[in-house]
Amino acid sequence: MFNKSLGQHILINPLVSQGIVDKAGLKQTDTVLEVGPGTGNLTVKILEQAKKVIACEADARLAAELTKRVQGGPLQHKLEILHGDVMKRDLPFFDVCISNTPYQISSPLTFKLIFHRPIFRCAVLMFQREFALRLVARPGDSLYGRLSVNSQLYAKVTHVMKVGKNNFKPPPNVESSVVKIEPLNPPPPVDFEEWDGLVRIAFSRKHKTLAANFKTTATLQMLDQNYRTFCTANEMVVEEGFQIKAAVLGVLTQLGYGEARASKMDVHDFLKLLAAFNDARIHFC
Ligand SMILES: C[S@@+](CC[C@H](N)C(=O)[O-])C[C@H]1O[C@@H](n2cnc3c(N)ncnc32)[C@H](O)[C@@H]1O
Numbered sequence: 001m002f003n004k005s006l007g008q009h010i011l012i013n014p015l016v017s018q019g020i021v022d023k024a025g026l027k028q029t030d031t032v033l034e035v036g037p038g039t040g041n042l043t044v045k046i047l048e049q050a051k052k053v054i055a056c057e058a059d060a061r062l063a064a065e066l067t068k069r070v071q072g073g074p075l076q077h078k079l080e081i082l083h084g085d086v087m088k089r090d091l092p093f094f095d096v097c098i099s100n101t102p103y104q105i106s107s108p109l110t111f112k113l114i115f116h117r118p119i120f121r122c123a124v125l126m127f128q129r130e131f132a133l134r135l136v137a138r139p140g141d142s143l144y145g146r147l148s149v150n151s152q153l154y155a156k157v158t159h160v161m162k163v164g165k166n167n168f169k170p171p172p173n174v175e176s177s178v179v180k181i182e183p184l185n186p187p188p189p190v191d192f193e194e195w196d197g198l199v200r201i202a203f204s205r206k207h208k209t210l211a212a213n214f215k216t217t218a219t220l221q222m223l224d225q226n227y228r229t230f231c232t233a234n235e236m237v238v239e240e241g242f243q244i245k246a247a248v249l250g251v252l253t254q255l256g257y258g259e260a261r262a263s264k265m266d267v268h269d270f271l272k273l274l275a276a277f278n279d280a281r282i283h284f285c
Pocket residue numbers: 006007008009010011012035036037038039040041042056057058059062084085086087099100101102103105
């Protein structure tokens with residue numbers, strides 16, 4: 001009955017559904033985007049507390065089931081169902097996003113939301129536990145990595161509650177957790193591609209020092225590609241990759257990262273690092 005490839009694990013515990021909705025702090029004026037409403041267990045709870053729910057469901061059969069569930073009732077006029085893959089469409093305007101996320105799109109969905117404009121108030125999302133812990137990991141944690149740095153650059157990310165397998169039908173193979181994502185407003189003025197290029201290098205060999213990661217030939221080529229335009233555009237004309245290397249290593253040394261391990265790097269130090277390339281554009285507190 002349920003399609004595993006679409007991550008169909010229906011939330012059957014109403015207390016968990018209510019907990020998710022409560023954490024979103026909904027107002028009667030809110031438009032809520034729900035990704036993957038399924039049979040609508042979470043949807044009906046959101047409908048009770050919001051002005052409107054726009055629910056995007058990939059499975060036509062479940063979309064029809066949900067339509068039937070609210071048909072003729074008082075909540076019907078508040079629900080709009082978009083049939084299709086959420087990753088293949090532009091998102092509508094919304095104040096809050098709520099989703100018992102299909103786990104196979106956890107990462108692309110998170111970043112689609114984080115980059116969505118205008119900025120929304122918050123997203124309360126169910127994820128596979130390990131993914132959730134990677135999102136909220138802090139410098140020094142074993143799970144701290146590119147996902148943590150990039151998501152925390154753009155949003156406040158909080159672990160809200162653990163949810164065991166038995167709260168779903170059919171139960172998934174892994175434990176789950178609910179995370180709250182509150183985008184920073186305004187977002188940091190960072191060119192994400194350039195930023196992410198740097199983060200990739202920093203975490204390319206997690207147990208080496210950050211400086212060592214920047215020193216390898218392969219990563220220096222990446223660095224050249226990533227930073228030549230950036231520096232040129234900001235009138236720090238760099239003709240040789242060597243100069244870029246010198247600049248990055250110089251800043252790293254100043255920051256004391258010669259000795260530090262990459263996994264201990266704090267996101268604010270990354271901002272300082274980027275700021276050294278472009279004082280005008282990057283402000284940090
Ligand atoms: C984990 S179930 C959650 C169902 C329901 N919200 C609940 O909590 O019981 C994930 C839902 O997302 C839908 N889905 C999977 N991939 C999707 C996609 N790319 N776009 C939209 N919906 C998707 C599935 O069909 C399924 O209904």
